[in-house]
Amino acid sequence: MMIETGGTVGSAQKISNWLNESDAVRYQAYSYSYPHKTAYREFAQPVELKNIWAQEKRDALFLYVHIPFCEMRCGFCNLFTTSNPEVSFEQEYLTALERQAERVRAALGDAKFARMALGGGTPTYLDPQDLENLFDMVHRVFGIDPRNVPTSVETSPLTSEAAKLAILKERGIERVSIGVQSFVEAEVMAVGRSQKNVEVERALDLVNSFRFKILNIDLMYGLPGQTAESWSYSLNRTLDYSPKQIYLYPLYVRPLTGLEKMGTTDSDIRLELYRQAQKELSEAGYQQVSMRMFERADTADTASSGADVLNRFRSDELSRDEFQSGDATPGRPAYSCQEDGMVGLGCGARSYTSSVHYSMRYAVGQKPVREILQNFIDCETEAFGFADYGIRLSDDDQKRRFLIQSLLQMEGLSFAEYERRFQSSARVDFGSELSEFVELGLLEITEGRMRLTSSGLEWSDRIGYEMYSPNILKLMSQHEAL
Ligand SMILES: C[S@@+](CC[C@H](N)C(=O)[O-])C[C@H]1O[C@@H](n2cnc3c(N)ncnc32)[C@H](O)[C@@H]1O
Ligand code: SF4
Secondary structure: OOOOOOOOOOOHHHHHHHHHOOHHHHOOOOOOOOOOHHHOEEEEEEEEHHHHHHOOOOOOEEEEEEEOEEOOOOOOOOOOOEEOOOHHHHHHHHHHHHHHHHHHHHHHOOOOEEEEEEEEOOHHHOOHHHHHHHHHHHHHHHOOOOOOOOEEEEEOOOOOOHHHHHHHHHHOOOEEEEEEEOOOHHHHHHOOOOOOHHHHHHHHHHHHHOOOOEEEEEEEEOOOOOOHHHHHHHHHHHHOOOOOEEEEEEOOOOOOOHHHHHOOOOOOOHHHHHHHHHHHHHHOOEEEOEOOEEEEHHHHOOOOOOHHHHHHHHOOOOOOOOOOOOOOOOOOOOOOOOOOOEEEEOOOOEEEOOOEEEEOOOOOOHHHHHHHHHHHHHOOHHHHHEEEEEEEOOHHHHHHHHHHHHHOEOOOEEHHHHHHHHOOOHHHHOHHHHHHHHHOOOEEEEOOEEEEOHHHHHOHHHHHHHOOOHHHHHHHHHOOOO
């Protein structure tokens, strides 16, 4: 079936080919924060943040604060973080973060925030006093009180301590997200994460005792040694804690991570494990929101977590993907990740306006990560008012971003919304690409929306990647990983 022609790249042959290839091609990229950060480059000249934000809608922004510290460096992880920094280094970082916050606030002019997230790394790596100071700082500089602005905080089992969780509760944090990965110790050890079950259980019991509105648990599938049986065990152990959300991440082996250096030889059973989880979680009353996100049915229609926004944002390949844009609480502005901007604070945070995405430099290796952090600490306050690294999105890439972010959620793409936003038709702009997916049974059209089919859902990571523009693919291929 052809929708209408007039689109750009893509060929049915190419897509049929990857449909017939091995499962590895299915797991091509985590695409929610298109364009991928490996497409970022130094700008010809630093650009004033004031100018970048001047024309933007600023009444429902998302503030993301990146804490690039962890108690360990997991073998699978390529997020921008460093493990066990010296206390003085951590303090210097927090001081620089405050200077940056003030400068960024001044550049934004009139601005209101609809959501906030603390991510990393592991924000709860900070001492209780530093966490308190951070919330005070965000309140003083941006006027954000998490009691009124739905806020999500990431934590790890080891750093989920009572004193820190008490602060999160007292501050009104809505959502706490914890990385568990697996309830089988040998499986987490095999991917270079030293984690004891007794620690995980203690942390989950403790987090639940604080009754946060939303608990999210991250699990990974495709771990070395993982089987259908052990996966079922991890899923069931997760269900014991009744989380409102569960994120299931297919294991990706990323460049320069410990896991890449170790090499893995297991056969690829990610698809089987994904299907198994879909079935088991559905039987347990969870609704699927996207390939990675599952939500307990009793909360699916009212959730205001912005969880995926954070995921989508944090890393293209992970963290943070699909989301619910509506806010259940009357009187609060709702954040829509396709339309509203994201202000990133801290080294490792990205910021998004409709046409410019920017950040600090990015690295995985410990030495370059430390160097980039040191540059952040040493940065003159005035310089925090400029962006010098990122990407300007062409009209075509703005449309692709909208398309990818919409299509990869169960809700799909609304043709009317696309038209309202771009004054053109998605059918005309991307006709040939979209019709190929329809012909292959990966997308379907009903009631003015285009949605992934169940087969398409399984191909989410590949479909997103197939929608990248030639220019972005070229930039990504030329990126030199640090
Ligand atoms: C910031 S962490 C979560 C919070 C905390 N730092 C922790 O590890 O407990 C990000 C999450 O992304 C997922 N993740 C990270 N690297 C991954 C990879 N290479 N493949 C699949 N999932 C990954 C993990 O599930 C992890 O919990
Ligand atoms: S998975 Fe979490 S704890 Fe491990 S290195 Fe990444 S951010 Fe840190």
